[in-house]
Amino acid sequence: MALHADDAAAAQQIDIDETINRLKSKSGVESVTVLTKDGRVIRSTAAPEQSEIQGKLLSRLVRDAAEIVEELEAQDELSFLRIRTKRHEIMLALDHSYLLVIVQSPQKE
Numbered sequence: 001m002a003l004h005a006d007d008a009a010a011a012q013q014i015d016i017d018e019t020i021n022r023l024k025s026k027s028g029v030e031s032v033t034v035l036t037k038d039g040r041v042i043r044s045t046a047a048p049e050q051s052e053i054q055g056k057l058l059s060r061l062v063r064d065a066a067e068i069v070e071e072l073e074a075q076d077e078l079s080f081l082r083i084r085t086k087r088h089e090i091m092l093a094l095d096h097s098y099l100l101v102i103v104q105s106p107q108k109e
Contacts, residue, residue, distance in 0.1 A: 016043055023102055030088070033101040035059060042098070058101055062092055 016034055023032045024045050031046035039059030044051035066078040081092040084106055093100040 028104040029102060031103045035099040054101055062099060
């Protein structure tokens with residue numbers, strides 16, 4: 001049984017790595033980070049200290065935004081959040097267990 005669980009974990013890790021590499025190859029993408037819901041870094045292309053800061057702050061932001069969405073409409077839930085500043089665009093995709101963070105340079109329009 002343990003071997004089967006190890007195989008599943010290894011396959012999941014490969015999927016995560018493939019997804020990160022695919023996203024990182026897109027034009028303008030500066031970093032890709034996978035976090036647990038509570039903000040712990042699972043994988044990141046950003047510097048370790050930057051990843052830790054992102055994990056702490058963005059998981060708190062997502063928690064707050066999810067609560068607001070639920071208060072506005074009890075049958076709805078937050079699945080994606082996009083923040084655009086002058087210097088960066090931060091995209092947050094939520095799963096039941098994970099949070100995917102993509103930081104990119106905003107496209108000039």
